[in-house]
Amino acid sequence: MKTINITINGTQRKIDIDENDRLLDVIREGFHLTGTKEGCGEGECGVCSVLLDGKLVNACMIMAFQAEDAEVITIEGIGENEKLDPIQQAFIDTGAVQCGFCTPGMVLSAKALLMKNPAPTKQEIRRGISGNLCRCTGYEKIVEAVTLASKRIAKTEQK
Amino acid sequence: MYEIEKTYKPRSIHSLLDAMEETGYDGKIIAGGTDVVVKIREGALKAKALIDISTIKEMQFIRVVEGKVQIGAGTTFSEIEDHDLFEGRLKGLKEGAMEVGSPQIRNAGTIGGNICNASPAADTVPPLLALNAKVVLQSRQGLRSMTLEDFFLGKGKVDLGPGEFLYYIEFEQMTGEQGLGFEKLGPRKALAISKICTAVFIDLDKDLILRDIRIANGSLGPNSLREREVEAVLKGKKLTEELKEKAQIKFKEVISLRLKGRSGVDFKEEAIRGIFKQALEKSIAEAGSQTKAVQ
Numbered sequence: 001m002k003t004i005n006i007t008i009n010g011t012q013r014k015i016d017i018d019e020n021d022r023l024l025d026v027i028r029e030g031f032h033l034t035g036t037k038e039g040c041g042e043g044e045c046g047v048c049s050v051l052l053d054g055k056l057v058n059a060c061m062i063m064a065f066q067a068e069d070a071e072v073i074t075i076e077g078i079g080e081n082e083k084l085d086p087i088q089q090a091f092i093d094t095g096a097v098q099c100g101f102c103t104p105g106m107v108l109s110a111k112a113l114l115m116k117n118p119a120p121t122k123q124e125i126r127r128g129i130s131g132n133l134c135r136c137t138g139y140e141k142i143v144e145a146v147t148l149a150s151k152r153i154a155k156t157e158q159k
Numbered sequence: 160m161y162e163i164e165k166t167y168k169p170r171s172i173h174s175l176l177d178a179m180e181e182t183g184y185d186g187k188i189i190a191g192g193t194d195v196v197v198k199i200r201e202g203a204l205k206a207k208a209l210i211d212i213s214t215i216k217e218m219q220f221i222r223v224v225e226g227k228v229q230i231g232a233g234t235t236f237s238e239i240e241d242h243d244l245f246e247g248r249l250k251g252l253k254e255g256a257m258e259v260g261s262p263q264i265r266n267a268g269t270i271g272g273n274i275c276n277a278s279p280a281a282d283t284v285p286p287l288l289a290l291n292a293k294v295v296l297q298s299r300q301g302l303r304s305m306t307l308e309d310f311f312l313g314k315g316k317v318d319l320g321p322g323e324f325l326y327y328i329e330f331e332q333m334t335g336e337q338g339l340g341f342e343k344l345g346p347r348k349a350l351a352i353s354k355i356c357t358a359v360f361i362d363l364d365k366d367l368i369l370r371d372i373r374i375a376n377g378s379l380g381p382n383s384l385r386e387r388e389v390e391a392v393l394k395g396k397k398l399t400e401e402l403k404e405k406a407q408i409k410f411k412e413v414i415s416l417r418l419k420g421r422s423g424v425d426f427k428e429e430a431i432r433g434i435f436k437q438a439l440e441k442s443i444a445e446a447g448s449q450t451k452a453v454q
């Protein structure tokens with residue numbers, strides 16, 4: 001066991017970890033933030049996606065001790081004061097959520113993409129979410145949702 | 160189930176060397192973890208101590224020093240993808256990096272991990288071999304350097320001594336008459352680990368003589384390999400359609416011999432002809448103004 005510091009969703013926390021824990025284990029079982037899912041556990045499906053120091057990564061591929069002193073943002077940490085992030089809202093409005101298992105990861109991938117590229121093409125969106133599998137939607141609605149979110153964000157920024 | 164007892168997170172090369180010593184040179188280095196974590200969880204890798212190098216800033220750089228491009232082992236695929244240096248002539252390396260997995264894997268996975276993992280399907284390795292890259296290793300004793308080609312000792316094996324780690328990779332900056340081409344089988348698909356890829360480096364003079372050519376393949380041997388027999392067909396010759404054809408035929412022969420009796424050999428030997436041709440054409444296009452004369 002060891003104790004590490006992690007800033008999780010904006011709050012600095014101390015947490016006890018086992019040397020064998022992955023970041024995913026600590027997020028779900030240590031911080032009880034269960035929006036981050038476990039699917040394949042081997043980097044293929046993206047349902048465990050989080051932002052680590054601003055970069056989209058799979059929390060199942062990172063050992064917890066590696067995140068010492070890092071800043072982690074999970075799906076619970078986006079949006080402001082109980083208000084949904086525009087990406088989450090766009091997912092709802094376009095019907096891009098079916099069973100919802102892939103959604104937290106998809107939203108974070110979209111978030112990472114739009115931070116870097118605020119007006120992506122459809123192709124760039126597909127590439128941006130290429131590490132996230134969805135068994136339900138066929139991706140079309142998801143691409144639509146990200147496009148809508150990018151437009152809405154651009155509009156509010158103009159104002 | 161797993162047996163990691165101790166973990167280290169050095170922030171400098173100095174403390175990395177200390178940590179390596181403290182584990183009796185038995186600690187496993189972990190960078191992006193995209194290979195290591197999978198292996199630990201599969202039980203294929205047993206480690207009592209892990210040493211994380213992902214936050215050692217001194218190992219994260221892309222720079223040009225006295226005509227040599229140097230890439231720190233801790234540089235991620237995404238950092239290569241985003242760097243201007245890999246826009247023009249060196250695009251072949253960027254294309255290799257962009258082939259890798261998904262955004263998540265590219266953000267975490269490092270070029271050093273790609274090399275040290277020594278998988279035959281490492282996407283950045285064929286372009287680096289074609290560039291005749293050298294690895295620079297560091298230990299308490301100082302620096303040691305060798306060609307990337309010599310660094311590979313077989314599938315999953317590299318020539319790293321105890322207490323040694325990969326510090327950076329370097330290769331000569333390309334000049335006006337040189338080109339690098341990269342091509343991979345089939346359309347890019349996220350997460351499909353590279354099946355076959357080929358990188359070609361050429362140095363072409365005004366009279367279309369191939370002063371130099373280096374060809375490297377992925378997934379057609381225990382590690383990525385230089386294809387010297389094919390290079391020999393081309394080197395020093397005038398680049399004509401006929402010569403290209405001859406090289407393609409040679410390539411097919413070489414692969415067919417190497418993979419004899421393996422599954423998929425028929426398919427692979429055909430595929431390699433096409434992929435090689437495309438990589439070669441790309442390298443010619445990159446090599447500059449002579450291009451028009453060639454086509």
Ligand SMILES: Cc1cc2nc3c(=O)[nH]c(=O)nc-3n(C[C@H](O)[C@H](O)[C@H](O)COP(=O)(O)OP(=O)(O)OC[C@H]3O[C@@H](n4cnc5c(N)ncnc54)[C@H](O)[C@@H]3O)c2cc1C
Pocket residue numbers: 042043044187188189190191192193194195196197212232233258259260261264267268269270271272273274275276280281282283319323324325326350351352353
């Ligand atoms: C879902 C998925 C998809 C993938 N797709 C691709 C793909 O398309 N193409 C591809 O090429 N690879 C792919 N990979 C493999 C992997 O992402 C790459 O090989 C990556 O480069 C590994 O880098 P890393 O930093 O994560 O290495 P790690 O897993 O941290 O380390 C890999 C090995 O290198 C050693 N090591 C790392 N850095 C050093 C150093 N500086 N000095 C000494 N030893 C070191 C480690 O001890 C370990 O043995 C994929 C992996 C996954 C999980």
Ligand code: FES
Pocket residue numbers: 037038039040041042043044045046047048049058059060061
């Ligand atoms: S659970 Fe992490 S990528 Fe599938």
Ligand code: FES
Pocket residue numbers: 096097098099100101102103133134135136137
């Ligand atoms: S909505 Fe069910 S997996 Fe994507």
